[in-house]
Amino acid sequence: MMEESTSKEANTVRSLNFIEEIIEEDLRMGKNECRVHTRFPPEPNGYLHIGHAKSICLNFGLAKKYNGKTNLRFDDTNPVKEDIEYVDSIKEDVKWLGFDWEDREFYASDYFEQLYEFAVILIRKGKAYVCDMSAEEMSESRGTPTRPGRENPYRNRTIEENLDLFTRMRAGEFPDGAKVLRAKVDMASPNMHMRDPVIYRILHTSHHRTGDKWCIYPMYDFAHGQSDSIEKITHSICTLEFEVHRPLYDWLIQEIGIYAPRQIEFARLNLSYTVMSKRKLLELVQEKQVRGWDDPRMPTICGLRRRGYTPESIRNFADLIGVAKRDNVIDISLLEFCIREDLNKRAMRIMGIINPLKIVLDNYPDELVEEMAAVNNPEDPSAGSRKVPFSKELYIEHEDFMENPPGKFFRLAPGREVRLRSAYIIKCESVTKDPVSGRILEVHCSYDPATKSGMPESNRKVKGTLHWVSVKHAITAEIRMYDRLFMVESPDNAEEGKTYKDFLNPDSLEIKTGFIEPSVRNAIPGQKYQFERLGYYSVDYDSTPDKLVFNCVVPLKDSWSKKEKTK
Numbered sequence: 001m002m003e004e005s006t007s008k009e010a011n012t013v014r015s016l017n018f019i020e021e022i023i024e025e026d027l028r029m030g031k032n033e034c035r036v037h038t039r040f041p042p043e044p045n046g047y048l049h050i051g052h053a054k055s056i057c058l059n060f061g062l063a064k065k066y067n068g069k070t071n072l073r074f075d076d077t078n079p080v081k082e083d084i085e086y087v088d089s090i091k092e093d094v095k096w097l098g099f100d101w102e103d104r105e106f107y108a109s110d111y112f113e114q115l116y117e118f119a120v121i122l123i124r125k126g127k128a129y130v131c132d133m134s135a136e137e138m139s140e141s142r143g144t145p146t147r148p149g150r151e152n153p154y155r156n157r158t159i160e161e162n163l164d165l166f167t168r169m170r171a172g173e174f175p176d177g178a179k180v181l182r183a184k185v186d187m188a189s190p191n192m193h194m195r196d197p198v199i200y201r202i203l204h205t206s207h208h209r210t211g212d213k214w215c216i217y218p219m220y221d222f223a224h225g226q227s228d229s230i231e232k233i234t235h236s237i238c239t240l241e242f243e244v245h246r247p248l249y250d251w252l253i254q255e256i257g258i259y260a261p262r263q264i265e266f267a268r269l270n271l272s273y274t275v276m277s278k279r280k281l282l283e284l285v286q287e288k289q290v291r292g293w294d295d296p297r298m299p300t301i302c303g304l305r306r307r308g309y310t311p312e313s314i315r316n317f318a319d320l321i322g323v324a325k326r327d328n329v330i331d332i333s334l335l336e337f338c339i340r341e342d343l344n345k346r347a348m349r350i351m352g353i354i355n356p357l358k359i360v361l362d363n364y365p366d367e368l369v370e371e372m373a374a375v376n377n378p379e380d381p382s383a384g385s386r387k388v389p390f391s392k393e394l395y396i397e398h399e400d401f402m403e404n405p406p407g408k409f410f411r412l413a414p415g416r417e418v419r420l421r422s423a424y425i426i427k428c429e430s431v432t433k434d435p436v437s438g439r440i441l442e443v444h445c446s447y448d449p450a451t452k453s454g455m456p457e458s459n460r461k462v463k464g465t466l467h468w469v470s471v472k473h474a475i476t477a478e479i480r481m482y483d484r485l486f487m488v489e490s491p492d493n494a495e496e497g498k499t500y501k502d503f504l505n506p507d508s509l510e511i512k513t514g515f516i517e518p519s520v521r522n523a524i525p526g527q528k529y530q531f532e533r534l535g536y537y538s539v540d541y542d543s544t545p546d547k548l549v550f551n552c553v554v555p556l557k558d559s560w561s562k563k564e565k566t567k
């Protein structure tokens with residue numbers, strides 16, 4: 001099932017979270033014959049995001065820990081918003097995260113007949129009735145949290161009349177909205193969800209799985225708990241907003257007289273600088289604010305995958321943030337920390353230049369090309385080394401040169417020496433400029449042949465080490481640089497009178513041309529690299545053999561200087 005967990009995951013000895021405590025207590029009491037059975041219950045009305053990933057890791061992780069099972073269940077009770085495209089994407093994402101539901105792929109729609117029977121049981125007990133009020137009338141008579149609701153005349157319909165009307169609702173005799181079936185609970189309950197909630201509505205809409213078989217559909221609140229019960233889910237884990245629904249779920253299960261799962265609520269994951277509501281993410285896609293659900297700026301799982309995130313990094317993130325009982329916002333930099341940590345272990349190092357400045361080595365032979373050995377991954381000796389061509393004309397990063405540097409600038413400047421990674425020590429001799437604009441065109445340097453990497457002289461002390469690419473060997477690539485999708489930490493509730501869309505970052509995507517060492521020539525989509533000193537980059541799906549396209553996954557923190565010192 002899951003790949004071998006990372007050392008981080010394995011080594012962390014942490015105390016039990018509150019859900020694990022509940023489960024262990026249930027196991028001690030011998031509840032549910034000591035079974036642990038969880039489920040991940042997405043509604044197929046959008047693509048999964050990092051919040052869902054948290055829930056997936058939690059549900060599958062608990063089952064794994066307690067030797068239990070996890071179902072994948074599509075809560076597909078609303079045919080208007082659901083689609084098979086979403087079903088497929090959800091399955092792909094859960095699998096990619098590294099989890100396996102085996103043969104337990106279920107759909108609430110598979111239970112429609114059973115749920116209908118449950119509704120009939122309630123009617124027969126006098127616990128549900130058909131109501132003819134319009135949505136407005138219903139909402140008006142429901143009262144407010146501080147004012148009790150009013151009982152309505154339909155409440156007193158006889159069981160026979162209710163059974164007849166409900167049968168005719170199913171048979172398609174009434175138009176959408178003409179009638180609903182309501183649970184007969186308590187119009188004065190302080191909990192609004194208990195004030196005779198609607199449990200069935202008429203919708204003459206075909207469903208992506210049941211086609212035109214049904215024209216009445218159960219409400220989510222009537223399907224969810226009962227589906228858990230049908231599947232004998234022991235621990236039904238959901239987010240905090242369902243805490244207030246729990247009394248209704250318990251009431252329904254008890255009145256119908258079926259197996260009762262235990263619902264446990266935890267705080268949903270919120271991430272800074274992004275939005276997580278499926279409705280808003282759909283809006284961003286439909287209004288083309290982003291390039292699609294898998295745009296690398298999106299917090300969707302497919303967006304993160306395209307950006308270059310690994311399943312391991314996301315699982316580790318889910319583990320690190322733990323489970324909370326109160327809503328909170330997690331800083332997106334924690335997610336970035338997790339991918340850096342993972343790619344540091346597994347990504348090949350290469351050299352690529354994003355803002356080129358041309359260097360000419362005046363004393364280097366014109367036609368000579370040397371193959372310099374470069375280590376693929378200092379964190380992983382088994383990754384070996386590769387050859388990188390070196391020649392008279394090179395690109396370095398523009399930021400690595402300053403004509404009039406301040407004191408602490410340890411990179412290239414007139415009269416100063418730097419080391420070129422895996423190559424030679426060079427010294428800046430002169431600069432040529434465009435006579436009109438004054439822009440620097442080329443930096444002329446000399447190289448010291450005695451300082452070739454690996455030779456004794458190469459250990460000579462110089463302050464800076466730069467990455468480089470040979471001009472005539474460089475492969476040009478499209479480089480997509482990303483910034484936060486939103487300019488503020490909480491775009492959802494940043495300012496009165498504004499919507500999250502007012503805070504979209506207009507500069508969240510910047511496209512550049514990079515010059516990359518030739519070893520990336522045959523890179524395939526999804527392949528990940530560390531561009532030395534810059535960051536982690538992943539080959540985009542748009543990449544072709546003729547035109548490489550990279551996404552910047554995350555910039556590197558300045559880990560370079562430290563590494564150079566310890567070398």
Ligand code: ATP
Pocket residue numbers: 040041042043044045050051052054055237238239267268269270276277278279
């Ligand atoms: P909607 O707003 O459409 O109801 P949702 O985000 O709740 O969407 P679901 O498809 O109902 O989406 O969610 C599937 C599961 O994922 C649920 O158990 C839900 O509680 C959980 N989940 C959704 N969002 C988050 C989140 N941000 N953090 C943790 N779990 C989440």
Ligand code: MG
Pocket residue numbers: 043
């Ligand atoms: Mg939901």
